[in-house]
Every structure is written in structure tokens, then in C-alpha cells.
Amino acid sequence: MADQGLNFDNPLFKQFAFYSGVVIVKTMSMSVLTALNRIGKSVYANPEDCAIGKAMDRNCKPTLTDPTVERIRRCHLNDLENVIPFFLIGLLYVSSGPNPATALMYFRIFTGCRLLHTVAYLCKVPQPSRALLFGGGLVVSLCMAFDVIRKAC
Ligand SMILES: N[C@@H](CCC(=O)N[C@@H](CS)C(=O)NCC(=O)O)C(=O)O
Numbered sequence: 001m002a003d004q005g006l007n008f009d010n011p012l013f014k015q016f017a018f019y020s021g022v023v024i025v026k027t028m029s030m031s032v033l034t035a036l037n038r039i040g041k042s043v044y045a046n047p048e049d050c051a052i053g054k055a056m057d058r059n060c061k062p063t064l065t066d067p068t069v070e071r072i073r074r075c076h077l078n079d080l081e082n083v084i085p086f087f088l089i090g091l092l093y094v095s096s097g098p099n100p101a102t103a104l105m106y107f108r109i110f111t112g113c114r115l116l117h118t119v120a121y122l123c124k125v126p127q128p129s130r131a132l133l134f135g136g137g138l139v140v141s142l143c144m145a146f147d148v149i150r151k152a153c
Pocket of ligand 1: 075078130
């Protein structure tokens with residue numbers, strides 16, 4: 001029987017770790033992108049943040065409505081809504097002994113969908129591109145979840 005452990009001796013867990021790492025780093029990069037845009041545009045959320053920025057821009061006022069920053073934040077939130085469930089259900093899925101080829105296909109589809117979802121969101125690609133990419137990732141997570149639930153019954 002194949003190793004189903006959550007360690008790198010299990011080839012499937014190693015692949016899951018790789019793709020999870022990619023989407024988690026992608027998600028974390030949204031914080032950096034938000035910060036860079038806040039600094040670049042002097043768009044700070046809190047008065048105390050603005051005070052730091054005033055060294056560079058004396059017209060800085062706290063604002064929660066900058067379109068670029070808010071778009072990045074929505075993209076970040078959408079990542080959190082999708083990547084965290086993928087990671088949690090993925091751990092259960094890998095330990096349930098799935099078909100390795102199917103599992104690898106799921107990991108790749110999810111990662112591809114999430115990377116392209118970000119491109120579509122930030123580059124304002126017309127719908128339904130973003131909806132389809134969101135849907136692709138969601139379907140993958142649901143397939144893994146149903147498989148886990150079925151096997152655990
Ligand atoms: N929390 C999401 C749930 C639905 C969803 O994730 N929709 C995708 C495809 S339209 C999306 O990119 N939503 C934009 C967003 O979450 O900001 C929302 O409010 O839209």
C-alpha cells in the first residue's frame with residue numbers, strides 16, 4: 001500500500017506541499033502588494049499610519065475607498081476564502097489514499113485557477129473569466145471534500 005502519511009516520504013504529500021506552498025505564497029504576496037500601493041499612493045487606512053506617511057506626503061488623509069487598494073484587498077480576501085479550505089481539505093484528502101493521478105490533476109487545476117484568478121482580478125479582465133476561474137478552484141476543493149466525506153462514512 002502506498003505511503004499515505006503527511007510527510008515527504010509520501011510523493012503525493014510532497015506534490016501537495018509544493019502546490020499549497022505556491023498558492024499560499026501567492027496569497028501572502030497580496031499583503032505586500034497592498035502595502036506597496038498604500039505607500040506609493042499615500043493611501044493609509046488608519047490615522048497613525050498616515051502620520052508615518054506624512055514624512056513623504058503632507059496631504060495624506062486616512063482613506064478606505066481607494067479603488068486600486070480595495071481591489072487588491074478583495075482579491076486577497078477571495079484567496080483566503082478559497083486557499084484555506086483547499087489546504088485544510090487537501091490534508092485530509094492526501095491522507096485518505098486518493099488516486100495519485102487524480103489528486104495531482106486537482107492540485108494543478110486549483111493552483112492554475114487561483115493564479116489566473118488573481119491576474120483576471122487585478123488586470124480587470126472582463127467576466128465571466130474570473131467567475132470561471134473561481135468556479136474551477138471551488139469545484140476542485142468540493143471534489144476533494146466529497147471524496148473525504150465519502151471515505152470517512
Ligand atoms: N465572497 C465572494 C464569493 C463569490 C466569489 O468568490 N466570486 C468570485 C467570482 S465572481 C469572485 O472573484 N468574487 C469577487 C470577490 O470576492 O471580491 C464574493 O463576494 O464575490
